[in-house]
Amino acid sequence: MNKTLGIFGLLIFVCLFTALFNPAFVSEANLFNITRQTAQYGILSLGVAFVIITGGIDLSIGSVVGLGASLLLLMISDWNIPPSIAIPCVIAVCALIGLVHGLLITRVNLQPFVVTLCGLLVYRGAARWISDDRPLGLGTDYESIRLLGSGAPFSYTTLAIGASVVAILFGLYHALVLHGAQASSEADATTTKSPKDSPSVALLQRWSWLLVGVLLLAFAFISPSSETKKASVKSATANLEASTDMDAAAAKASNTPVIKIKKDRVKNKITLEQRVSRPAFILPAAVFLPTFLTMIVGGWTSKRKVILKPMIASLLAAGFLVAGVLFLLPVYQSVIPGDLFSLGFADVSGRLVAGLIMVSLFAILASAVGAAIWLLSAAASCSPLGKALLPLTGFAGLLTLLSMTSLMSSMVPAPMLIMIALAVVSSVVLNCTVFGRYLKALGHSEEAARYSGINTKNTTMLAYVFCSTAAGLGGVLFALQINSVQASVFGNFYELYAIAAAVLGGCSLRGGDGNIIGVVIGAAIIQVLYNSITVLRIGDKLEFAIVGMVILCGVMVDEIVRNLVAKRALLKRDSNPDGPPAEAAGG
Known part of the structure; x- marks a missing residue:
């Protein structure tokens, strides 16, 4: 997993x-x-x-x-x-x-x-x-x-509807057949220090796949069609071309060079904004945020030491990511490869500046994604509630990201x-x-x-x-x-x-x-x-x-992760020799 x-x-x-x-x-x-x-x-x-x-x-x-x-x-x-x-x-x-x-x-x-x-x-x-x-x-x-x-x-919307029906049917089978056959063992496995959490955890584990299917079905129905998105992007592009033509005319009158690269970057930015469908974004985000916070709170309550480090790393990475998007990305969009920037002791080309910004944002974004996955995995391992919420939370987060793309309105290749x-x-x-x-x-x-x-x-x-x-x-x-x-x-x-x-x-x-x-x-x-x-x-x-x-x-x-898990399992076994044997790390 x-x-x-x-x-x-x-x-x-x-x-x-x-x-x-x-x-x-x-x-x-x-x-x-x-x-x-x-x-x-x-x-x-x-x-x-x-x-x-x-x-x-x-x-x-x-x-x-x-x-x-x-x-x-x-x-x-x-x-x-x-x-x-x-x-x-x-x-x-x-x-x-x-x-x-x-x-x-x-x-x-x-x-x-x-x-x-x-x-x-x-x-x-x-x-x-x-x-x-x-x-x-x-x-x-x-x-x-x-x-x-x-x-x-057909489109990915149709595929998502079919997949949601399969997920709902599997969720019903899981809840009514598989979960019923394993009810006693799962009840023992999900006991926690707080008896009040046990019924909710068992309920989530029983109906998790059904909830995933229902969420996917609702997301598919509210996602905009291909024609709607094409009309939105076409309108935005027309407005942008009109404004950029006016800017180009003004720049020509003042003998200011018109740079096509800037025009393309602004066009891409506006096109991305038009691709985001608000209903399709709000629905999975409204599911992701509360379930994710519930996982964090549950992990903090159960095993504070385990979740503390990934929480701090995620907060720091999120802060750097916000700062990078707000300050570094606009600089990258405004830099022209032919520009020269004077640093006092040397002149630096715009291509080098853009490359340094790209590398910096690469490291920041990699740290943010890694920290988020670390935090999600730690929260799921800290408590039965977090483990039960992991499928729904992860899937809601994925749908939130997909709502910012045109995937649902694009066609499915044969x-x-x-x-x-x-x-x-x-x-x-x-x-x-x-x-x-x-x-x-x-x-x-x-x-x-x-x-x-x-x-x-x-x-x-x-x-x-x-x-x-x-x-x-x-x-x-x-x-x-x-x-x-x-x-x-x-x-x-x-x-x-x-x-x-x-x-x-x-x-x-x-x-x-x-x-x-x-x-x-x-x-x-x-x-x-x-x-x-x-x-x-x-x-x-x-x-x-x-x-x-x-x-x-x-x-x-x-x-490296495989070796770390193996060492952790070995240390856990050595510290508790009378307990059950640790699971194999490479499985």
């Missing part, structure tokens, strides 16, 4: 930082592109997550994507095979590739690194050979099947629906089936799993089959969306993005540990980072370095 909360905090931080400097980041078009890319790469990441959980690796994902995409377009355009037959055939070929990987690893006892590295070269060469190294595409034909990769069937379905199935398989337990046991210790009666060879083969099948599905979606495939380069480095997303999302390269929600969030972080580099005009030359550093920092922080 803490690991997922931390990686989700990293995603929120990157989004907030980018939107702070360029509100165009939260526009409908940009959010649509980000979510579509997240879905496509997320499918690849879900596949490789199963392999990583077993302790293996798959370096051939990008080449399998290129081979699948090339084969699909060849079958449809050159061989005149109907798409309804071509798509299943391509996915079956990719599944067969995964089966070959599994057989070589389990029957011939080759290392996964060697097998998949050879596959990376073989499948790339095969794709270039069958396509004769020429560009492939469908042109303007087959528009209906291309909607599978580029279509947008690949996003496929990724959601695949993620749900993957989560159920990993957490609720015997096969999922076998995967984790295999990753922790293959020898111990074999002695326990697990068929480790078949389990490993199925993991590689699923990984290659997901890569084939991803290749199909990429080909249909881009509608142009060059076999020599299509899919290059995709395996690195998929592996990075899985590791960033909580999959341990040592095996035995993985979280489907974390993998999806990790894929989103990778795509948001690339988009942020473009939106903030940092430069394409640094994109690989920035993404690599962020991933490295994320993995380092995860490992």
Whole structure:
């Protein structure tokens, strides 16, 4: 739970930082592109997550994507095979590739690194050979099947309504069935020093998911439609252009240079203000603030020493953040890269000043997000009431942030629906089936799993089959969306993005540990980072370095937190040798 909360905090931080400097980041078009890319790469990441959980690796994902995409377009355009037959055939070929990987690893006892590295070269060469190294595409034909990769069937508002219905049904099942079956054990677990809190805590735990579903349903209904927001933004843009034209005319008359960068920044600022819907903002904020304060008060009452440090850190970070937004951000918006600032002993360019301000706000915002997550986690661990309020509080906070964007009025990419379905199935398989337990046991210790009666060879083969099948599905979606495939380069480095997303999302390269929600969030972080580099005009030359550093920092922080939790559990066990054994830190 803490690991997922931390990686989700990293995603929120990157989004907030980018939107702070360029509100165009939260526009409908940009959010649509980000979510579509997240879905496509997320499918690849879900596949490789199963392999990583077993302790293996798959370096051939990008080449399998290129081979699948090339084969699909060849079958449809050159061989005149109907798409309804071509798509299943391509996915079956990719599944067969995964089966070959599994057989070589389990029957011939080759290392996964060697097998998949050879596959990376073989499948790339095969794709270039069958396509004769020429560009492939469908042109303007087959528009209906291309909607599978580029279509947008409905808006996120409709998706939120559907998700809220599912959450309400699950909440009813949780309250009436699951909670009823575990009533006695939960009553023992939620006893506190104050007997009056026990009924309220039990009630919140029983109906928490139902409350989340009701909140999401209400939020979806009061969120403005796409047409409403477009009209609002269009009106604001027209008013802004009229005012800036008048300012430009006045500046021209007084021989004052007109700087386009300032005009763009002011335009972005006003557009962001128009995107915020007051009812959609007030509702989740009205839920978040009282529940969050209740968590803090409950933690302060129960364990004052535990919550004191994160509370002080959060207050300091919030103060610095307010000061940065009020004083540093306006300076950044007014600075022109060509300006020179005299410091007495040297002249400093406006580009350097803007860069220093950006770095300063980066550190301030990172501290604020980290402190807020620390405080939320500490408040949830201090009292049963805080733990019961955590789902509702966290979800209300997320909806509050979403109300400041155009996500609810933007369209849902078709690949996003496929990724959601695949993620749900993957989560159920990993957490609720015997096969999922076998995967984790295999990753922790293959020898111990074999002695326990697990068929480790078949389990490993199925993991590689699923990984290659997901890569084939991803290749199909990429080909249909881009509608142009060059076999020599299509899919290059995709395996690195998929592996990075899985590791960033909580999959341990040592095996035995993985979280489907974390993998999806990790894929989103990778795509948001690339988009942020473009939106903030940092430069394409640094994109690989920035993404690599962020991933490295994320993995380092995860490992440091893991070690700290392990040491804390060990100290707790040593201080209370007669008590129950401490939980494993890496779980």
